[in-house]
Amino acid sequence: MWWSAMGIRIDKHSGVPVYIQIMNQIKKEIVLGRMKEGDKLPPTRDLARMLGVNINTVLKAYERLQFEGVIQAQHGIGYFITQASFIKKEVLSEIKNFARLLRENNVDLLIAITILEEVYKNDK
Amino acid sequence: MWWSAMGIRIDKHSGVPVYIQIMNQIKKEIVLGRMKEGDKLPPTRDLARMLGVNINTVLKAYERLQFEGVIQAQHGIGYFITQASFIKKEVLSEIKNFARLLRENNVDLLIAITILEEVYKNDK
DNA sequence: TCTTGTGTCATAGATAACTATAACACTAAT
DNA sequence: ATTAGTGTTATAGTTATCTATGACACAAGA
Numbered sequence: 001m002w003w004s005a006m007g008i009r010i011d012k013h014s015g016v017p018v019y020i021q022i023m024n025q026i027k028k029e030i031v032l033g034r035m036k037e038g039d040k041l042p043p044t045r046d047l048a049r050m051l052g053v054n055i056n057t058v059l060k061a062y063e064r065l066q067f068e069g070v071i072q073a074q075h076g077i078g079y080f081i082t083q084a085s086f087i088k089k090e091v092l093s094e095i096k097n098f099a100r101l102l103r104e105n106n107v108d109l110l111i112a113i114t115i116l117e118e119v120y121k122n123d124k
Numbered sequence: 125m126w127w128s129a130m131g132i133r134i135d136k137h138s139g140v141p142v143y144i145q146i147m148n149q150i151k152k153e154i155v156l157g158r159m160k161e162g163d164k165l166p167p168t169r170d171l172a173r174m175l176g177v178n179i180n181t182v183l184k185a186y187e188r189l190q191f192e193g194v195i196q197a198q199h200g201i202g203y204f205i206t207q208a209s210f211i212k213k214e215v216l217s218e219i220k221n222f223a224r225l226l227r228e229n230n231v232d233l234l235i236a237i238t239i240l241e242e243v244y245k246n247d248k
Numbered sequence: 249t250c251t252t253g254t255g256t257c258a259t260a261g262a263t264a265a266c267t268a269t270a271a272c273a274c275t276a277a278t
Numbered sequence: 279a280t281t282a283g284t285g286t287t288a289t290a291g292t293t294a295t296c297t298a299t300g301a302c303a304c305a306a307g308a
Contacts, residue, residue, distance in 0.1 A: 007242070015144045017265060028238040043284055054267045059286085075285050076274035087239070091229050095236065098222050099244040105215050109244050112219065113237055114152040115211070118131070119223040120233050141295060167254060178297045183256085199255050200304035 006042070007034055010051055018053055022061035027070065031087045041071060041079040130166070131158055134175055142177055146185035151194065155211045165195060165203040 008025040010018055029035045041047075044062060048055040062079055065071045072082045102112050132149040134142055153159045165171075168186060172179040186203055189195045196206045226236050 009242075015141050017139050019265080020139045024234060024238045027232075027235050028242065031235050032239065044286095045284080056268090057266060060265090062285095073285065074275085076276080076283080078284065087231060087235075088229060091225065091231055092239070094222070094225055095240055096243050096247075098218065099240055099247060101215065101218055102244065103247070105212060107211060107215055108151075109241065110148060111151050111155050111211075113240070114148045115156065115216070115219055116223055116237070117233065118133075118152065119220050120226065123220070123223060123227070136296095143295080168256095169254080180298090181296060184295090186255095197255065198305090200253080200306080202254065 007032075008047070008051065010053070012053075018051075019057050019061040019064070022047075022051070022058060023065055026061070026065060030070070030081060030084050032092070033086050035081055035084070037081050037084040039081045041081070043078060131156075132171070132175065134177070136177075142175075143181050143185040143188070146171075146175070146182060147189055150185070150189060154194070154205060154208050156216070157210050159205055159208070161205050161208040163205045165205065167202060 007029050008022065010021040010025065012018060014021070026035075026041070035041075041062070042050070044055050044058045048058045051058070062071065062073070066073055066079070070081070070083050071079050073079050101107075102109060131153050132146065134145040134149065136142060138145070150159075150165070159165075165186070166174070168179050168182045172182045175182070186195065186197070190197055190203070194205070194207050195203050197203050225231075226233060
């Protein structure tokens with residue numbers, strides 16, 4: 001088994017703390033079915049090297065994911081996924097359509113997300 | 125003219141720097157047409173008090189928005205909007221539909237946004 | 249001119265995030 | 279038993295963000 005860094009991408013200059021980005025990226029990989037229950041995560045040292053961040057930053061992300069019950073450490077072995085929920089294909093398809101809509105209308109992604117958050121929270 | 129804080133909401137514990145949240149919120153208000161070119165922004169001191177943050181944090185947001193050309197300071201008078209672009213009604217409508225879809229399918233907003241970002245960037 | 253409202257600048261301190269580095273503990277394979 | 283791979287813990291230092299506070303500059307109106 002090897003790690004290319006999987007689909008995990010971070011942006012050090014986005015303003016969002018890196019450890020939170022790592023958490024979100026791993027959750028995303030799981031939801032998209034790229035990682036499933038029982039799968040082993042990249043070792044902390046490896047992921048840190050691949051992402052160009054410090055080990056402690058990856059560890060912080062892993063520890064928080066463990067606290068949330070998403071993954072589980074096994075001392076001396078590695079971290080494993082313990083909880084996996086998948087997104088429906090239709091929903092994923094709709095996300096793609098939505099992304100296309102935004103691009104076609106030249107809507108800035110950050111602004112769209114800000115509006116989306118407001119709408120999502122207000123209509124509850 | 126008064127300031128209720130307008131539609132500007134921030135979350136101190138979201139991990140995203142507050143001054144960036146303020147920037148995004150103001151851009152959002154403009155795009156939604158709630159503020160238009162020439163409109164005066166809340167004074168730094170007032171917005172700081174309304175949001176429960178320090179003046180310097182608001183100032184940092186305003187200064188960056190000015191650097192981006194969105195707003196313009198007039199010494200002793202206030203900050204004014206210099207650049208306004210609007211979102212199409214159809215796009216806003218689609219954002220609302222999208223938010224509804226996510227809620228109906230119990231999709232976590234953060235994860236949805238993470239997937240959206242990936243799709244948006246990859247399909248370019 | 250004086251006052252009020254506002255932008256601007258500066259300094260200092262607190263907290264969070266990130267980095268650098270080392271040492272130790274457990275597991276599996278040889 | 280030894281080694282390699284991995285998790286765990288600890289310490290220290292740097293940088294970014296946020297706060298607290300004060301002082302000064304400019305504009306408009308009384």
